[in-house]
Amino acid sequence: MPRFIAPLLAGATYARWLHLLIGWVFAGVVLMVYPGTYRKGLAEILAQSVTTDAILLALVALVPAMRRAEGVQARLLLVPDREEDIAADPSRTWADRRRTAAWLIGRVALGTVMGFASVAALTAVYALLTGSDSAFGGLRLPHARGQFWRPLAAPVLLFGYGWLVVWAGRLQLAMAVALLSPSPAERLAEAELRAERLLERNRLARELHDSIGHALTVTVLQAGAAREVGDPAFAAKALEVIEETGRRAMDDLERTLVLLREAPDGTTTENPGVEQLPSLFDTARAAGNPVHASIDVPAAVLPGVLSRECYRIVQEGLTNALKYAPGEPVGVRIFVRDGRLELRCANPLRNASQARGGASVPGSAPAGRGGKGLRGIRERAVLLGGEATAGTEGRGEGGDGRDEWVLAVRLPLRLGS
Structure with a gap:
């Protein structure tokens, strides 16, 4: 009833x-x-x-x-x-x-x-x-x-x-x-909007991982080195680097939070691009890793999205080098060839036996796997129509016999090609 x-x-x-x-x-x-x-x-x-x-x-x-x-x-x-x-x-x-x-x-x-x-x-x-x-x-x-x-x-x-x-x-x-x-057109537009929002949030998550991870790595290394050395001048320089790195991380965090809130002034903070890489290299050098960089990209050739993603990829590569190979030189080369942007970031492994054992160096995971940073780099490359590889390679001619950890990324200059 x-x-x-x-x-x-x-x-x-x-x-x-x-x-x-x-x-x-x-x-x-x-x-x-x-x-x-x-x-x-x-x-x-x-x-x-x-x-x-x-x-x-x-x-x-x-x-x-x-x-x-x-x-x-x-x-x-x-x-x-x-x-x-x-x-x-x-x-x-x-x-x-x-x-x-x-x-x-x-x-x-x-x-x-x-x-x-x-x-x-x-x-x-x-x-x-x-x-x-x-x-x-x-x-x-x-x-x-x-x-x-x-x-x-x-x-x-x-x-x-x-x-x-x-x-x-x-x-x-x-x-x-x-x-x-x-209508079917409205349902399709709604599905595309949801997919776009999901991709945007995933991109912001990668941005936070790369930026904050890099800042924390530099901060930890600088603080540890200042404590070990005990030199007031070195400690002052380390504090200066920590302050500058923290300020950049706060800018990135604020920009990301503004975007997540969907505020109308979400574009007030500019996304870093290739032109900001020299200051990133200076931060790595101050942390103790010499950086030898070669950037051969003609002006006005690199689209804005590629410039921003290139910056984040290099930032992740430097973070890995600082974390797993402190004090080792890092070689960064960015150039354009055959309509593609090619990026190579390499540093010597501190201990070749570690690479073979796969305990504490990047690249020790099986092919196709890796940490969140490497997965993020691969996702960035695939979304832009390119590819990314990471792993150990033998030292080239004139090397000291140690293997290198190499991050190589290839991206088309024209998106969608």
């Missing part, structure tokens, strides 16, 4: 009933204003009302904002299982306008039927309870004063009318889902 009563007591039922009556009120107002009801029969009134309402609603549906207004109202009053099933966007195509017109006409038609049914049912219930012979629309009830069935029939009629409201509300909701649901 509760499942037959519960829908009659649900708030959604009465919210949908109100939504239905709004359509009836609209039809009544239009009918009273134009063409009027004076000296006209019921058939003529209904015919003129249907024609006038249909034409007026079809014209109103041409306004793009009408679809948004109807979608918001339907979400609030029809109480769908998921709000996403009913769009709240303005019309963008003629198909959207046609569906909006069909919705408006269907809504007003169903609301008009339910409005007359409501008045008829409620007046009939009143007549049954009071013993009156007539109800709405001239309907005459059987006259039988003193018969017990009349008061008993009133709750049955009221119960039936309640379920009529329930099913009419469900039908109205089904119409809204069918006619106000997002």
